[in-house]
Amino acid sequence: MEENTSSHGQFNDQVLRDISLEMKIKMPQYEYINMDSGWCETYDQYGRWTYRQDLFPYGLKSLSDYLASNGQKLGVYILPGIRKDAAEDSNVKIKGTNHRLGDIVKKKRDGNGFLGSTFMPDEDDLSTALAQTYYDSMGDLFAEWGVSFVKIDGCGPGGGDTLRPNQSPDNRKCLAMMKKAFEKHNIWMELSWYLDPAYANEWATLANGARIFIDIESYSKRSMTSSLRVFQRITQAANWAHTGVVGPDRGFYIDLDVVTVGMTVNGKCIDGLDNDDVRLSYISFWALTSSIFCLGADPRCIPDKYLKWFNHPEILTIHQTGIMAKPIQSGNAWNNRRQVWWKRLPDGSVVVGLFNTSVFMFMLGKSYDIKFALKDVGMEKATIKDVWAGKSLGVYDNKYSVVLRPGQCQILMLKP
The missing domain is CATH 2.60.40.1180 (Golgi alpha-mannosidase II)
Structure with a gap:
């Protein structure tokens, strides 16, 4: 498993190139630059997710080529299902066929946990075959652009949070089609939104990694997360530690969500963590469990002290084994401090x-x-x-x- 850095927000082509160059110099072990949902607002003539022309006037292929020159790979964010706006456009046909995209989602079942955004493909034989053709064409398109990582959000059964669980519909059949489409191009497939460990074996078959808890962001106007939210992850990770599916043997890893250590805006650290003890624990637990390791901050603004921590050679070695640590005694961080x-x-x-x-x-x-x-x-x-x-x-x-x-x-x- 490789380490990843994630760039949140609507960064444009030039900003991502600047980040790439900075990472090449200061974070050479980090491989992916992954864009969140802001990269796409519409669909192409075949109903597939496509990039915003205003942010990427030269296209994603040009961007991914530049990243590759710095030893990095490009990642994007999408949702499972068929885009509602594309399905409702009568002019959109599935590439290579004469079938309209909307004809395979006549039942209009929600395709993911963000209700009303996508439809689940209908389950008759023709619709299933055409849905696979649609996803195959999406995999081909992403490969043409040089995309190497796809985060798929709103997956289920699961999703939601501790107070409102199971908000995502069961879209495993849809995810299996997406897996088939992406794996032939060696595109890393990451599932997101509080995946249920009861289905751990199936998640390991459907993807390379899975988010295991709600967003670590506190959604405060003043800070990104909190010490409490960081240590919540220990309890959740314990639910996966003994499943037997996490690690290099299956090529499947847990995702504890982004690491916000040192997030700095206008010269002020806004990560929301109490002190450097917590910051060091944050990085350490992610490394110990070989979690997908994504930075939630612009790496150009992270103080050198924390960049040194992110690049610690022995910590990286511990992380890169891909082996998930297990707790001695209870892994519940609240019952056992x-x-x-x-x-x-x-x-x-x-x-x-x-x-x-x-x-x-x-x-x-x-x-x-x-x-x-x-x-x-x-x-x-x-x-x-x-x-x-x-x-x-x-x-x-x-x-x-x-x-x-x-x-x-x-x-x-x-x-x-």
Whole structure:
């Protein structure tokens, strides 16, 4: 799995080129530049999503070629189903056929969790075959543009949030068609909007990655997220840690949502996090679980201190194994504030992450002594290194313990 950086907002062609050049210099390990929904407002003559001419006057092929020259790939955002506006246009026909696009969605069933935006293809044999032809043509188009990553939002069953769950219709049949269309072009397919772990095995068949919880953004006018929202992800990740489908064997990874550490606007950090302890925990847990790693900030504006964290070579190595860590004892970050997660790397070494999740809605909590037994990670005696501090802590047998402040973490590398 590769690391990804995401550019939110309606960035135009030149801005993305500037970001690409900056990333080549300052973030060479980050591969994708993914655009959110603002890249598209309409459809082409065949009803397929197409780019905005005002933002990309030279087309996406020109942009993706430029990104490729800097060692990067282009990603876009779409929704499952058939666009409502295209389906209702009587002049739109499916490419390579004489069939109107609207004829395969006569039942007008909602195609995704953003109700009223797309229709689910009808399920008779002809409509299913034509829907696959439609998606194949979309896959071909994206490949012509040089698109390498597609985020598909509003997927279900699932979606919504903890108070209003299951807002997305069951569009697995539609997603299977999209998967078939995109995988032949080696386009990474990412599913989004609080995917239900009860269907983990099927999600791993349908995609390369899946969002496992609601947006991490707080949608505040003053800040992007909060410490509470960051540590919520630990509890949600625990629901996937023992499914057996996450990792390089299946080529499927969880997506904990964007990392907003260091998001800066007009010289002011607006990430909403309480302190650097939380910021370091944020990056560390994403790396430990090998989550899809997307920056939610303009990388040109992130302070150098945080860019150094994002480029930490050992943290990147831990992340890039693609192996998801598992919790020792309960992974519920609220019932168990002393979180310990671990994974074994391909070379036989073990990485352990200790997290004090004692944070609340408007304040931090208290310090805790956090410990684990070496036998719990399959070892009896080990040399332990503090990865972030870059120093050896010596040889330990039986157990290890450390006192961590609220929101603080420690990432350890254990070697026999």
